[in-house]
Amino acid sequence: MGGGLKQALKGALRPLVRHLAPPRQDLPLSWWRLERDAAGALRLDGVALEGLLARWGSPVHVVDSVRLHDNAARFLVRPGVAGPPLEVYASYKTNPVPGVLARLHRAGFGAEVVSPYELWLALHLGVAPERIVYNGPAKSEASLELALSRGVGLVNVNTRSELAPLAAVARRLGVRPRVGVRVTVPGTWGGQFGERVDTGAALAAFREAAGLPELRLVALHAHLGGELADAAGLEAFLSGVLGMADQVRERLGVELEILDLGGNLACPTTRKLAPRDHRLAVTFGAEPAPRPPGSVLSIEAYLAAVAGRVGGHYARLGRPAPRVFLEPGRSVTANAQLLLTRVAQVRDEEAGLTWAVLDAGINVAESVRAEWHQLLPLLDPPGAARRRYRLTGPSCMQGDLLYPSWSLPPLSPGDGLAIMDAGAYFVPFSTDFSFPRPPIVVVGEGPERLLRRGESFEDLVALDAAEPPAAAGRVDAGLNGA
Amino acid sequence: MGGGLKQALKGALRPLVRHLAPPRQDLPLSWWRLERDAAGALRLDGVALEGLLARWGSPVHVVDSVRLHDNAARFLVRPGVAGPPLEVYASYKTNPVPGVLARLHRAGFGAEVVSPYELWLALHLGVAPERIVYNGPAKSEASLELALSRGVGLVNVNTRSELAPLAAVARRLGVRPRVGVRVTVPGTWGGQFGERVDTGAALAAFREAAGLPELRLVALHAHLGGELADAAGLEAFLSGVLGMADQVRERLGVELEILDLGGNLACPTTRKLAPRDHRLAVTFGAEPAPRPPGSVLSIEAYLAAVAGRVGGHYARLGRPAPRVFLEPGRSVTANAQLLLTRVAQVRDEEAGLTWAVLDAGINVAESVRAEWHQLLPLLDPPGAARRRYRLTGPSCMQGDLLYPSWSLPPLSPGDGLAIMDAGAYFVPFSTDFSFPRPPIVVVGEGPERLLRRGESFEDLVALDAAEPPAAAGRVDAGLNGA
Numbered sequence A, B: 001m002g003g004g005l006k007q008a009l010k011g012a013l014r015p016l017v018r019h020l021a022p023p024r025q026d027l028p029l030s031w032w033r034l035e036r037d038a039a040g041a042l043r044l045d046g047v048a049l050e051g052l053l054a055r056w057g058s059p060v061h062v063v064d065s066v067r068l069h070d071n072a073a074r075f076l077v078r079p080g081v082a083g084p085p086l087e088v089y090a091s092y093k094t095n096p097v098p099g100v101l102a103r104l105h106r107a108g109f110g111a112e113v114v115s116p117y118e119l120w121l122a123l124h125l126g127v128a129p130e131r132i133v134y135n136g137p138a139k140s141e142a143s144l145e146l147a148l149s150r151g152v153g154l155v156n157v158n159t160r161s162e163l164a165p166l167a168a169v170a171r172r173l174g175v176r177p178r179v180g181v182r183v184t185v186p187g188t189w190g191g192q193f194g195e196r197v198d199t200g201a202a203l204a205a206f207r208e209a210a211g212l213p214e215l216r217l218v219a220l221h222a223h224l225g226g227e228l229a230d231a232a233g234l235e236a237f238l239s240g241v242l243g244m245a246d247q248v249r250e251r252l253g254v255e256l257e258i259l260d261l262g263g264n265l266a267c268p269t270t271r272k273l274a275p276r277d278h279r280l281a282v283t284f285g286a287e288p289a290p291r292p293p294g295s296v297l298s299i300e301a302y303l304a305a306v307a308g309r310v311g312g313h314y315a316r317l318g319r320p321a322p323r324v325f326l327e328p329g330r331s332v333t334a335n336a337q338l339l340l341t342r343v344a345q346v347r348d349e350e351a352g353l354t355w356a357v358l359d360a361g362i363n364v365a366e367s368v369r370a371e372w373h374q375l376l377p378l379l380d381p382p383g384a385a386r387r388r389y390r391l392t393g394p395s396c397m398q399g400d401l402l403y404p405s406w407s408l409p410p411l412s413p414g415d416g417l418a419i420m421d422a423g424a425y426f427v428p429f430s431t432d433f434s435f436p437r438p439p440i441v442v443v444g445e446g447p448e449r450l451l452r453r454g455e456s457f458e459d460l461v462a463l464d465a466a467e468p469p470a471a472a473g474r475v476d477a478g479l480n481g482a
Helices: A002-020 A049-056 A065-076 A098-107 A116-124 A141-150 A160-173 A201-210 A231-252 A275-284 A299-317 A330-336 A362-369 B002-020 B049-056 B065-076 B098-107 B116-124 B141-150 B160-173 B201-210 B231-252 B275-284 B299-317 B330-336 B362-369
Strands: A034-036 A042-044 A060-064 A086-091 A110-113 A132-134 A154-157 A178-184 A216-222 A258-260 A323-326 A337-348 A354-358 A375-377 A387-392 A401-408 A416-419 A440-443 A449-452 B034-036 B042-044 B060-064 B086-091 B110-113 B132-134 B154-157 B178-184 B216-222 B258-260 B323-326 B337-348 B354-358 B375-377 B387-392 B401-408 B416-419 B440-443 B449-452
Touching: A042 A049, A049 A060, A049 A337, A049 A416, A049 A440, A060 A065, A065 A098, A065 A299, A065 A330, A086 A098, A086 A299, A086 A330, A098 A110, A098 A116, A098 A330, A098 A449, A110 A116, A116 A132, A116 A141, A132 A141, A141 A154, A141 A160, A154 A160, A154 A216, A154 A258, A160 A178, A160 A201, A160 B337, A178 A201, A201 A216, A201 A231, A216 A231, A231 A258, A231 A299, A275 A401, A299 A323, A330 A337, A337 B160, A362 A401, A375 A401, B042 B049, B049 B060, B049 B337, B049 B416, B049 B440, B060 B065, B065 B098, B065 B299, B065 B330, B086 B098, B086 B299, B086 B330, B098 B110, B098 B116, B098 B330, B098 B449, B110 B116, B116 B132, B116 B141, B132 B141, B141 B154, B141 B160, B154 B160, B154 B216, B154 B258, B160 B178, B160 B201, B178 B201, B201 B216, B201 B231, B216 B231, B231 B258, B231 B299, B275 B401, B299 B323, B330 B337, B362 B401, B375 B401
Parallel strands: A060 A440, A086 A110, A086 A323, A110 A132, A132 A154, A154 A178, A178 A216, A216 A258, A258 A323, A354 A387, B060 B440, B086 B110, B086 B323, B110 B132, B132 B154, B154 B178, B178 B216, B216 B258, B258 B323, B354 B387
Antiparallel strands: A034 A042, A060 A337, A337 A354, A337 A416, A375 A416, A387 A401, A440 A449, B034 B042, B060 B337, B337 B354, B337 B416, B375 B416, B387 B401, B440 B449
């Protein structure tokens, strides 16, 4: 009865709240090098996105090469402050598409890999072994043998328990690998990652590493975890890291050559959605707002803060600063890729909300369930009306809900939409759930080109053993009744 | 400060609660045809699971052919009550592995498909077109052309808006397809699926369908949504469906030939985890309990209830009962498959909880985050101690947490574990996130055989365009500092 009353109350309030909810404030199109022509058609660097969909089919990923190179170049500009060299490694897991990674490598990025496959991929792409950092909590013995025999630049152990097996591989191969220890400074992720600074576990791991003659202990590795969006969070993290490096020098007499500061820098045009955002959108149709992109630490501010803080710390100590490794992912690739999709079905439902089914759902855009991503209609004629939509993916699963509430011009089946900032975690989290995975094209280098073709139906069963034909041809088969 | 106090309190309570928490009550191994030998090694139908891991590598999916056939056979036994024929269609999306589907088809199941790919797959596997039901909210025009030209047995429109485009395809091809309308009865999922009974939208859709000369309106289609676990839920659902069928006959004069009752029957040895289960496990190490499998509607009870309720309804009306279609997924395949994995890393952390990293995580077992799945050590020597573990997957992502708290014998790297009931939604939700997807073998038909080989590293870049070698070979590249 209480539940029924609550439902009735929500039902009565819903149209009112939906009516009163302020319109969503969209970010300027220039954040993505987009513009609309006089008819309202969306263009990226002069290319009509509707044309891309027509030529490559729907859905399709579009990599903006100009933005990707621009982001990479910004990471490789020397910050205008005194400080140590900053060396940049591409986080493979964030966007493992060879066409994306190869462009970052050609720009000057090394490779940060976290699995045997990613290690193989970096070598396959021609990255010089000394420009590879091998991280991760599940390095196989075979992959360690590959890494050490090829002379990978740095192997960071995730926990102390990796040290002895790593030393055993080194002894067997007769090499002395360059090794770092991942630590967890207070206020950052712990869990399965790193040895804790506050309990003394990190120092114990460094002590053990320093005592193993098979290993060359050169690095301290740390990740903020989560998302790095402001200067205060960065300062706390850097303080923790520098304090730990001081401990290693003072307590163990080890002068570290490298501080590997991991990744986590935010994308300015996305944000994590709180459970409350989702609830309000589902129940009352409230449209979540973006965060002000200007409030997010920029690449330049990040580099300047790192160089300044690390440089200042060692200048005060009167010691040479270590090299600094950075492992950016999201901040390099997220806003350099977008996902184009078409409306598959539209229908009315409930007061003030219209349901639309897209041909892209959680199978290719899982991140949209947890993060704010701008959604743009490919055609938005001047003066077009607005209607509030609930947008789902194409699969037969109630949870395939991408946008619980989003105002758009009136939609019809076939209309195109762009999901922005699709360059981080969209492709690696993609599944074959009922639909094959889409192609990836690159624009901004002359005529668009295919980086990865879409999966064919045949591709999805290419690894399967042949089966005798089904016997379900008999119409009476499967009848269990009279 | 409040947060700090809360943390401190939790920290103080944790060891106490962990100590007091009752041991987890495991389900008997016989639920999965498992047993342990005298040394404590886990065997499936006489085959040592550790041997399977050793022969096929880790992780590996294992399909139990005997259980799969047994489940299928149970669905095809005529229930011991008077009633209409029940015809059974395999839900492709639940487990789209050709080796699994072909076995169900050979047993007598038809195919229930929800996407152009699944339609293609059913035809590819040799299913007779008249034994295919085509559902889903995103049927492409090309797939409708294929379905109609091949003479698919039933096309269920998800919403009224599909009717006109379907009729247009039928007109063009000069065929008259057999069509159903998906409805949403009160108390079940609505959202993007079906036309609502309570608003009159469903009747309006039937009226439109009945008026289209290009279509043969033969079916009413409905899903309970969520999970069907008890007789009361089934009765409410069936009442709604039968009431709607009566409306269609009384108001429109249309005698439906088919009631398609969808799927949703639960797996007895899993359950949905509540957010509370997760919180208690994360914060206090409380181990979530299974539900009593005997409390879940069995296949036999389900069939008897459906046949009895539908048969009784039409007997009272003095009319012949329609054919009944069932589309089971989870209840057929879930407990006929398990996922074997090995421990990659173990380390101590926090009072009373030990962290272990598995080589299978959310990349291949996403469902474990939301559902209770029995986890069994492959070796559990008699009298072995118990230790409480927090088990994560291998990826570099904090959310890759499979079991926040689970008691096991002491683990070492390399030890094997079995995640049970991996036959529903594990494979279709798998990703290539940092790791290739594992092989699938079948046991119970003589020596085990490969159904699907594991992905190679090369497979993961087989669709990618060749890239010029990376220029990151220069050690000075990527230096942006002094």
